[in-house]
Amino acid sequence: MARAQQLMSEQHWTRGAAAVATLTFDVDAETPILVEGRHYADQPMVMSHQSYGPDVGVPRILDLLDLMAVPATFFVPGWVAEQRPGLARSIVDRGHEVAHHSYSHRPPTSLPAGGERADFERALDVFAAQDIEIAGHRAAMWSASRETLGLVAEYGLAYDSSLMGDDRPYLVDSAHGPVAELPVHWSLDDWEQYAYLPEPRIGSVIESPVKVEQMWRAELDGMRHYGCLFNVCMHPFLTGRPGRIMALRNLIGYAKECGDVTFARCRDVAAWARADAQTPTRPLPTYDVDPAVYPN
Template structure:
């Protein structure tokens, strides 16, 4: 098993935060802009949760990556820059937070390019991409390569980085998984329905520590996905802090920004290369 990409560490942790703000709700329908309570629930993320998380990262001296939709960066000028100033990475998370699987390829391309224009105008370097809701199409990775980005972080084909071939060249995939997403643990709204279970932060902390132990055993990438409007709330922020403290105390875990892991993975000659193509789905067996 080749693990040059992780160096001497037993596991690498990428703390990633999807700074979605209002976008995932507006993507369900612009009528929700009129729901004051719902919009305030989402605005809590950039307004309260994000500063709390940035302070937490400063206290613990660990780097992170923040996936920011272009709409959020455009409507909150200075937000992306404030993240970079703290030593963290800002990455592409669509413009509108509409999942690629809900769009035509032209719509997906336009949404992708519009985000890059926003960040270019703000002087923010973009190296990686994450699809909204992790709902990439088979064309998405090709867009990432075509626009010169290094990595994607939307797929689930491994628990270590891997090479992903596309028609526009090869990129690095930094895989994700639902078990390492705070949305599955904490997200709740009566309308639109985004989740219906609010778990105890104590349970979430236990689950993430157990997963990290497994990844230390198998020398994997612990790619945590958290959202400031969820994990930025007080009890959950403390659980996140305790997780980071646990990982640091292990002594064999390295924290890194996604772009740094992707660069190490791209330079690793032994990194696995996974095929990227849709399975054959016979319409006589699998009707639409």
Template sequence: MTGTTGAAWHGGAAAVATLTFDVDAETPILAAGRQYAGHLMTMSHQAYGPDVGVPRILDLLDDLDVPATFFVPGWVAEHRPGLAATIVERGHEVAHHSYSHRAPTSMNAVEQRADFERALEVFDAQGIEITGHRAALWEATQTTLELVAEHGLTYDSSLMGDDRPYLLGVDGRPVAELPVHWSLDDWEQYAFLPAPQIGSVIESPRKVLELWQAELDAMRHYRCLFNLCLHPFLSGRPSRLLALRDLIETAQSRGDVHFARCRDLAAATYADPALERRDPPNVTADPAVYPD
């Protein structure tokens, strides 16, 4: 499988592609309300991701010889104890995606720490090395980044301050940020459930493929990070997975796109002497101007 090498984070490629899969399974629905545990249609809809989608995705990645990163909530790894190991054995990365998939912005600092560390304990018990993190719903707070730095993780992938990797200074420690964006998230294209309502439109995979190919070519023009965020319960469905195959084959045919696991791209980011460290966003909102 290919990676990213060289002094510059992009290793000379026109764009770097990170294929990332958020293996949320039941967690985002349970985070919306534990009463949904008794909704069998809804629970089966979510279980499709790890039980059907992930094996198909792993076969596709093997077939096309590309690496990927799977962001797995600790709850999902705990309830499917062989899942994370299978992903790693196939040559891919497993990364931290909270324990419960509750948004950090909905928790206080004590709750965040407990959730964050509980996930680490699950992966440690399973012998899974964790070097990166993605916040549930991408809703990171300053506490979230502090936990990433405190526990020695090398990167986060939750913020939107650029379309190239950058370095954050967090409590005197560097954290590589691999930025994301809604335009490269399949949730905005395919997510639908009547209750809890998580979307109202199911797009055609052909339309989605056109969008993502346009993003890829524009990012090749500007030498960017094509950080694609997919959910196996969504993109593991047959027509959508074939569209993903088309997208990967298009990127390979360009001849100037490198595929990398997030942990490898983070290492290349640290090694790039041209990248300066930034501070995380620190916005103060005057309550007299912006009331709660």
């Protein structure tokens, strides 16, 4: 490779790969259920369904990541880290990243004025008390508000991973400076494939891991063609189950066999995107909506 091409590869956010894969795990545990109503805390079936994630799924996932020698990012709500004081440290000590995923897992768009800031800061306090360095953020339910990225920048975090404006990293300006956005999409979320509870109703279909693996392989192939970020979102209480984690193992093996996919933590991809002069800046979508046309 000519020196100019090599330099371009070193400066480009993909670092010369056809696609970059970020394996991300949202360690929500009990929080999505408590958001639906704290009375569910008295229902052992429901709560054990969720506690399976940090108690069984996370250790199993960490072992798989060790076996496959790939890094990952774990988005952890502050409440979950607080309830299980050694959890975040166990992830970091295995070479992975822990990132901010709110405190309570209440969507920012559902909170009253000042509520998002209070929730955001409370999570940061938990991680600071546990000596966990935080570089990035993902909004609960991906429901970022118009204030979210400003909070991310204000508190010195480098990136967010909640928006869907591209399939490659991009920058978003905020009142406190630019934020690297690592975009997500529902097609790469295991919640849409596996989540099911009768009450509270969090999903209605349990798909085969074989189908999910096939679907994600197809998406990875497309992203290798277009030079994208394969930012897959998984939940330990879902993907941590045996048949599903075997599908993930197969997917990782396939990506490694391709020979042109780089696995990275989100914080590293964000740093590469910030260093790449070609990374585009995209504004938050803003619309002047006529109430006569859209009254609600």
